[in-house]
Amino acid sequence: MIQIIRKEECCGCEVCANVCPQNCIRMIPDEKGFLYPRVDEEKCTDCHLCEKVCPVANPQEPDECRTMYAVQNKNEQIRKESTSGGAFSLIAEWVLARGGVVIGVAFDENLQAIHTATERVEGIAAFRGSKYVQSHPGDIYRKTKVWLKEGRWVCFSGTPCQINGLKKYLVREYERLVTVDLACRGVTSPFFLKKYLSYHRRKAGKAITDVRFREKYYGYGYSTMKVGFSDGTYYRAGMESDIFLRSFFLDLNTRESCHECRFKTVGRVSDFTLFDGWHVGKFKKEMDDDAGTTFCIIQSDKGMDIFKKIQEKCCFTEIPVKESLELDGKMIFSSVTPGPRREEFFRDIQNEDVPEIQKKYYPLGIKRRVLSCIKPTVYKIGLFRCYMKLKERRESGRKLY
Ligand SMILES: Cc1cc2nc3c(=O)[nH]c(=O)nc-3n(C[C@H](O)[C@H](O)[C@H](O)COP(=O)(O)OP(=O)(O)OC[C@H]3O[C@@H](n4cnc5c(N)ncnc54)[C@H](O)[C@@H]3O)c2cc1C
Known part of the structure; x- marks a missing residue:
């Protein structure tokens, strides 16, 4: 029967639970909110199918890409x-x-x-x-x-x-x-997303009807997190200020x-x-x-x-x-390297609310606040793209020498 000894060895794909002929594998969330298989040993007949289908234990050799x-x-x-x-x-x-x-x-x-x-x-x-x-x-x-x-x-x-x-x-x-x-x-952890969304629901006092992690309102180069509410209002924030996006890109969760x-x-x-x-x-x-x-x-x-x-x-x-x-x-x-504060982050999200998490892991000081105010405009009028292009040209020029 499938037994997870190191968490790194279970990707949570749930294939083991699907294949079990006895239906005796349930996916149970750990303290971080990730699902892992738990076998009902009473019902298990030791057919070993769950071990055989595990893609982590038996990775398939891929072909060359075309x-x-x-x-x-x-x-x-x-x-x-x-x-x-x-x-x-x-x-x-x-x-x-x-x-x-x-x-x-x-x-x-x-x-x-x-x-x-x-x-x-x-x-x-x-x-x-x-x-x-x-x-x-x-x-x-x-x-x-x-x-x-x-x-x-x-x-x-x-x-x-x-x-x-x-x-x-x-x-x-x-x-x-x-x-x-x-x-x-x-x-990332479904537990933190749930916490993040319920914070927004409470703050707005309205039901959430739309969640977009990479909305292109300001363009592809500055895609933003958007949480839309039942009355058409919304929360929208870029990667430089939104705690959910930051926690993802800082590999905290x-x-x-x-x-x-x-x-x-x-x-x-x-x-x-x-x-x-x-x-x-x-x-x-x-x-x-x-x-x-x-x-x-x-x-x-x-x-x-x-x-x-x-x-x-x-x-x-x-x-x-x-x-x-x-x-x-x-x-x-390449795989991501866990952020140095990952364990601390997971402990904190059990008890702290989203603003406290934001303050602790990605405080919005004056510089970040100013940046998140001006960035949308800079993107909208195309200034940022010009700046990036100039920067790339300078760097590729440097590479020639
Ligand atoms: C968790 C995650 C991490 C990613 N990381 C990177 C990255 O590091 N670098 C990069 O270049 N691209 C990454 N991508 C892929 C990228 O964001 C786009 O999805 C991809 O370029 C396809 O875009 P599209 O416009 O063709 O399709 P889209 O219309 O954006 O289609 C999205 C597709 O992703 C599937 N999908 C959405 N969410 C999930 C999910 N949670 N789990 C499984 N499937 C899902 C949908 O079923 C759909 O097939 C990631 C995507 C996901 C879901």
Whole structure:
């Protein structure tokens, strides 16, 4: 039976709970809010299936990646709603057009990030946008297998560990399965997100209707955290001031297994790997429009076939693998290092409220307050992009000598 001795060895993909024929594995949150399997030993028949499907214990050798493209969805509204260039929606729509099912991560009515499915184009909207928190897959792997056995097309999107877990669960390849994974920095604690959102709910005195971790209101280069309320009002703050985004990028609340992620390889078992294309201008100037670009690694022949069929719906250009990874793809091949105050952070979020956490871990002194006031305007009028371009030009000039 599955036993987690070191937390680094469980990515929380929940595949073990899905495969158990006795249904005797439950996922239980630890004190940090991350789920781990707990086996009911009375019911367990020692079939060892849970150990065999664990993707961390049995990582699958990925193939070499095929090629890489910078992609921008031609539908500007979809691109705006997406984290990067809206490539995921193109793949998902292609599958739906074949009567398929699309599986992705959306918020449920309790604002918990869960894996769920849709058969309708409008349903993809809820999957758009990265939710920087660990999602709860529930029984989605079981459902996926049923749809595949019925002969349907299925697009399954998730973190690399979830895609590896799915492949282990399915055992064999399915022609009609399309898998999409991400360059995943790591996943954060659902407990802290819950605390953060309930703070905003209390402060506003209104229900939360929308959460966006990378809203592009000020542009792609300055994507912001947005919490929208039932009356149309909202909280919006940039990375330099929002405590949830800061805790993520300071690696204060990532899961233990993300520090030793086994799936950080350029070649993957998926069909597509997606990540942010901040430096698209280096490869094609016209695409550098501050509205978002997905860098898309084509990982399989199936991925390549599908990409050829969706090309008419996007602006794209082939980009060199090595250079693109060096510029924007570090998280494809390296794991995050836990922040030095991570343990202290997790202890504090048990008792302290969000303003105290903010004060302790990311105090908003005068400089940061001024910066967060002027930054949106500087971005809106394009000054920041000019500054960044000048800086890059100076640095690349320096590199020549
Ligand atoms: C937790 C997380 C960490 C990431 N870290 C990086 C990074 O370090 N560097 C980088 O370049 N890119 C990272 N990405 C990927 C990036 O944010 C974009 O999702 C990606 O570029 C695809 O953008 P898009 O516009 O094509 O699709 P989008 O429309 O943004 O589609 C989002 C896709 O992500 C899936 N998804 C959303 N939230 C989750 C979740 N919590 N768990 C699993 N799947 C989810 C959705 O189902 C959908 O398929 C991360 C994404 C996530 C979810």
